[in-house]
Amino acid sequence: MDSELSPQDKKDLDKFIKFFALKTVQVIVQARLGEKICTRSSSSPTGSDWFNLGIKDIPEVTHEAKKALAGQLPGIGRSMCVEISLKTSEGDSMELETWCLEMNEKCDKDIKVSYTVYNRLSVLLKSLLAITRVTPAYKLSRKQGHDYVILYRIYFGEVQLSGLGEGFQTVRVGVVGTPIGTVTLSCAYRTNLAFMSNRQFERSAPIMGIIVDHFVDPPCSSQRPANMGQPCNYRAPDEEDGGQFAGVQDSQEVCNTSFSTSPPSQVLHTGKEGGVVLVPAQPPQGADTHLTVEHAPNTPGSSFLSGEDDGLSQSGEGRRDDRRSVSPSDPVESLNAFTRKVGAFVNKPNTQMTIASLDLPFAAFAPRGLDTEENDPMVHPPESPPCLSPLQGSLHSEGSEGSGPQDDFVMVDFRPAFSKDDLLPMDLGTFYREFQNPPQLASLSLHISSQSMADDLDSLPEKLAVYEKNIDEFDAFVDMLQ
Amino acid sequence: MNCRSEVLEVTVEARQVEEAMLALLHTILLHRSTGKFHYKKEGTYSIGTVGTLDIDCDFIDFTFVRVSSEELDRMIRKAVSEFKEALSNSGSDGIGQISLEFYQKKKSRWPFSDECIPWEVWSIKVNVVNLANEQERQICREKVGEKLGEKVINVVEVINRHEYLPKMPTQSEVDNVFDTSLKDVQPYLYKITYQITDCLGTSVSTTMRRLIKDTLAL
Numbered sequence: 001m002d003s004e005l006s007p008q009d010k011k012d013l014d015k016f017i018k019f020f021a022l023k024t025v026q027v028i029v030q031a032r033l034g035e036k037i038c039t040r041s042s043s044s045p046t047g048s049d050w051f052n053l054g055i056k057d058i059p060e061v062t063h064e065a066k067k068a069l070a071g072q073l074p075g076i077g078r079s080m081c082v083e084i085s086l087k088t089s090e091g092d093s094m095e096l097e098t099w100c101l102e103m104n105e106k107c108d109k110d111i112k113v114s115y116t117v118y119n120r121l122s123v124l125l126k127s128l129l130a131i132t133r134v135t136p137a138y139k140l141s142r143k144q145g146h147d148y149v150i151l152y153r154i155y156f157g158e159v160q161l162s163g164l165g166e167g168f169q170t171v172r173v174g175v176v177g178t179p180i181g182t183v184t185l186s187c188a189y190r191t192n193l194a195f196m197s198n199r200q201f202e203r204s205a206p207i208m209g210i211i212v213d214h215f216v217d218p219p220c221s222s223q224r225p226a227n228m229g230q231p232c233n234y235r236a237p238d239e240e241d242g243g244q245f246a247g248v249q250d251s252q253e254v255c256n257t258s259f260s261t262s263p264p265s266q267v268l269h270t271g272k273e274g275g276v277v278l279v280p281a282q283p284p285q286g287a288d289t290h291l292t293v294e295h296a297p298n299t300p301g302s303s304f305l306s307g308e309d310d311g312l313s314q315s316g317e318g319r320r321d322d323r324r325s326v327s328p329s330d331p332v333e334s335l336n337a338f339t340r341k342v343g344a345f346v347n348k349p350n351t352q353m354t355i356a357s358l359d360l361p362f363a364a365f366a367p368r369g370l371d372t373e374e375n376d377p378m379v380h381p382p383e384s385p386p387c388l389s390p391l392q393g394s395l396h397s398e399g400s401e402g403s404g405p406q407d408d409f410v411m412v413d414f415r416p417a418f419s420k421d422d423l424l425p426m427d428l429g430t431f432y433r434e435f436q437n438p439p440q441l442a443s444l445s446l447h448i449s450s451q452s453m454a455d456d457l458d459s460l461p462e463k464l465a466v467y468e469k470n471i472d473e474f475d476a477f478v479d480m481l482q
Numbered sequence: 483m484n485c486r487s488e489v490l491e492v493t494v495e496a497r498q499v500e501e502a503m504l505a506l507l508h509t510i511l512l513h514r515s516t517g518k519f520h521y522k523k524e525g526t527y528s529i530g531t532v533g534t535l536d537i538d539c540d541f542i543d544f545t546f547v548r549v550s551s552e553e554l555d556r557m558i559r560k561a562v563s564e565f566k567e568a569l570s571n572s573g574s575d576g577i578g579q580i581s582l583e584f585y586q587k588k589k590s591r592w593p594f595s596d597e598c599i600p601w602e603v604w605s606i607k608v609n610v611v612n613l614a615n616e617q618e619r620q621i622c623r624e625k626v627g628e629k630l631g632e633k634v635i636n637v638v639e640v641i642n643r644h645e646y647l648p649k650m651p652t653q654s655e656v657d658n659v660f661d662t663s664l665k666d667v668q669p670y671l672y673k674i675t676y677q678i679t680d681c682l683g684t685s686v687s688t689t690m691r692r693l694i695k696d697t698l699a700l
Contacts, residue, residue, distance in 0.1 A: 041550045041666040052517045052530065053533075054533035126512050131638060171635055
């Protein structure tokens with residue numbers, strides 16, 4: 001099969017599939033960060049925007065993806081999967097969806113790799129952008145924060161859907177035929193959000209004071225089981241020195257942004273659509289980039305770094321500089337914004353204070369420098385009942401804790417909005433709780449009301465007698481009114 | 483060549499019309515826009531970058547992705563608000579339809595003017611309902627959000643069939659295929675038209691608006 005595909009095409013196709021896989025992971029994880037994504041359009045191609053789409057590359061995510069791929073490409077029988085799961089502050093977790101990038105054996109021999117496949121992969125990425133906002137996990141991920149966080153895990157090999165519960169649904173994002181197989185992208189998502197309904201807990205008295213029910217250790221710590229996955233909003237605190245990515249080499253990969261509309265003499269193929277093909281061996285000039293990477297210019301500011309050596313002869317710039325000096329859109333600010341926005345798992349107290357100083361209404365709930373074991377919820381589980389269904393938890397966090405026995409719902413800890421966490425026992429939360437559970441009105445209690453009813457009935461004849469005696473007064477009153 | 487035609491139908495409250503239409507039209511245009519072409523010598527061209535933007539709806543529990551282009555957004559919003567106004571002026575039981583048509587221009591010899599040949603038409607039928615109380619409105623918010631999600635999946639399914647697309651043009655032909663008037667992105671040539679019918683099903687007013695540069699058509 002491969003003998004019909006020219007070596008250049010095969011190389012291009014492998015590169016497309018590799019970068020498509022990496023961009024797919026970026027889109028999925030960024031869609032579960034819990035914030036709105038915004039990238040700028042640019043009329044001038046920079047050479048670093050694969051598939052002509054402004055998709056930022058979060059370095060940790062690229063690193064995880066490459067680690068999972070381990071130098072292989074998604075192929076027949078080797079699927080790349082991104083698993084999105086939810087983890088509550090109590091430590092319960094649930095798989096929400098699994099995105100699968102698969103390849104099947106159906107080949108499209110006549111398709112043009114450099115042009116048609118590339119453009120169709122671009123359309124497929126756009127479809128992925130749209131569909132990631134549509135599945136149920138999107139809404140959950142937008143509400144993540146205090147009660148739960150969203151984690152991702154990338155794995156390679158066989159697709160595992162058993163963790164999605166019964167009745168999971170599948171949505172197909174799209175397919176692209178290539179000469180070596182058909183790339184398919186799909187998502188299987190959980191529909192049954194009932195969460196550990198057989199979990200037992202004890203009702204307890206309303207809690208006074210501060211509750212620590214947060215993970216405070218970074219997810220890379222050994223406490224977490226290895227298959228939990230990375231949080232979608234986690235940023236490594238030591239990203240600046242790049243030490244985590246020592247394995248990343250200094251070579252750069254640039255993407256093709258140059259197409260031909262007519263068959264020039266150097267062309268390799270002539271296509272039905274008018275011979276759109278790569279023109280090799282043009283001298284590197286400015287922003288022109290070509291897929292034949294041997295001739296690729298030393299494009300400054302490419303935001304993508306490759307992990308393996310493709311035999312590139314060019315020298316790359318320092319990887320740290322690359323990350324900082326990218327030219328397209330506003331990557332420096334956005335990258336810094338990524339690093340500044342600290343998620344739930346950072347153990348740097350000063351960065352947590354940064355959260356509090358940001359204009360977030362729930363900023364006061366961010367944990368404060370609580371690294372000590374006595375506050376670690378894994379060691380001393382808090383008394384409050386955990387959240388049963390995360391969606392319910394987020395909806396009911398305004399304190400329906402004492403609202404009566406509902407066995408299927410477990411309320412999370414009540415933290416009222418805009419209240420400061422002080423150490424006084426009587427805080428706003430306690431006030432709310434008591435206010436919402438007032439003692440019943442005396443007149444509404446059953447035996448008192450029945451008693452008064454009996455009294456009323458007994459006194460009725462007396463009252464009637466009095467009224468009849470004063471009947472003249474009443475008549476005069478009525479006449480006065482008329 | 484046959485024109486591909488797709489119909490989507492939504493039932494919304496009056497205040498949701500605008501956002502529902504924007505969500506669907508922008509989703510379609512996201513897939514039907516590329517970066518700006520820059521033609522160079524020797525017949526090659528390079529393509530700019532298309533950025534994307536998440537938009538939360540205010541009246542619907544839904545978020546959609548659109549192309550990062552304020553110009554394009556302005557044009558779509560203008561068309562949608564005209565449609566919305568026409569719909570609200572027609573009466574409370576109004577049913578309307580807004581169509582997004584992608585076409586190619588075919589140059590004809592003098593004295594004939596250019597032909598516009600559609601290759602894909604998306605029609606969105608809108609039924610407007612009135613709701614009695616806040617609880618129903620809340621349910622409607624969620625339900626319409628789910629429905630829009632299903633429509634986005636439908637749109638994606640159609641587009642990923644990878645059926646006919648105009649072939650990539652040379653520099654002289656690019657204006658016959660793409661709308662090159664925007665400075666940051668390049669959608670395929672499109673026009674938006676709408677039609678309002680009253681509850682009896684007869685056409686009260688058929689208003690055709692052209693929102694593209696070229697207004698000549700035979």
